[in-house]
Amino acid sequence: MDTGLKAALRQAALAARAAGGDDAALTCHLIAALAPHRGRVLAGYWPMRGEADPRPAMAAHQGPVCLPVVIGPAQPLAFRAHGDRLEPGRFGTLHPPADSPLLRPEVLIVPLAGFDRSGHRLGYGGGFYDRTLARLRAEGAVVAIGLAYAAQEIRAIPAEATDQPLDLIVTDRGVILPQPEKSRGASAGTKLQP
Numbered sequence: 001m002d003t004g005l006k007a008a009l010r011q012a013a014l015a016a017r018a019a020g021g022d023d024a025a026l027t028c029h030l031i032a033a034l035a036p037h038r039g040r041v042l043a044g045y046w047p048m049r050g051e052a053d054p055r056p057a058m059a060a061h062q063g064p065v066c067l068p069v070v071i072g073p074a075q076p077l078a079f080r081a082h083g084d085r086l087e088p089g090r091f092g093t094l095h096p097p098a099d100s101p102l103l104r105p106e107v108l109i110v111p112l113a114g115f116d117r118s119g120h121r122l123g124y125g126g127g128f129y130d131r132t133l134a135r136l137r138a139e140g141a142v143v144a145i146g147l148a149y150a151a152q153e154i155r156a157i158p159a160e161a162t163d164q165p166l167d168l169i170v171t172d173r174g175v176i177l178p179q180p181e182k183s184r185g186a187s188a189g190t191k192l193q194p
């Protein structure tokens, strides 16, 4: 269920995202965060609606790169190898065609509407990444790296039982290692709070 509070937080975070940020710095920080994962299968995403753009860092990755594909509502995402061709998918996304090999990502760049310093995230409310990370984590180790502009930070996102936390958050102002006790701290004076 999407509560009214979560919907309001999502709306505020998406408005902050629309203002954009320092894309060159964002790419630098993302490349640095991905460096330890050289050789691993990386899931990126094809940005839409003002999402922070992971494509330069995906191109710099030394290893296989894949993109998410929506299979259907309430299903985890599938991932197919990122080649030359993309085709339109559900919800305005672009994804590799059905003849691209399926890959199992070990590291995921996760698009964010909003995030907090505990590693909670907000997407578009479909629960796709929550379901996907739950499945992947049940099978083995995966690293989930959220990507957002710093302005998309929310003081505290209400947690739900099915929420899958982020292992790392990359913004245009640097890399954040999520720390459970910090999101509700007094220091976050300017964070989104409707």
Ligand SMILES: Nc1nc2c(c(=O)[nH]1)N(C=O)[C@@H](CNc1ccc(C(=O)N[C@@H](CCC(=O)O)C(=O)O)cc1)CN2
Residues within 6 Å of the ligand: 045, 046, 047, 048, 051, 068, 069, 070, 077, 090, 091, 092, 093, 111, 123, 124, 125, 126, 128, 129
């Ligand atoms: N760039 C990118 N690719 C991605 C995602 C993403 O968040 N970003 N996804 C991450 O999951 C998947 C696509 N999932 C999406 C899920 C919902 C909506 C969306 O527009 N939802 C509507 C409400 C839809 C409805 O219920 O009718 C909305 O936000 O208004 C978009 C993408 C896979 N690919």
Ligand SMILES: Nc1ncnc2c1ncn2[C@@H]1O[C@H](COP(=O)(O)OP(=O)(O)OP(=O)(O)O)[C@@H](O)[C@H]1O
Residues within 6 Å of the ligand: 001, 002, 121, 122, 123, 124, 125, 126, 127, 128, 129, 130, 131, 134, 160, 162, 163
């Ligand atoms: N593993 C799961 N099994 C069943 N339901 C789930 C699971 N993960 C998430 N959900 C449900 O999906 C719905 C949407 O979740 P949420 O609001 O966290 O989406 P989101 O994180 O914003 O979206 P997304 O993951 O697509 O970016 C919630 O109602 C949640 O209960």
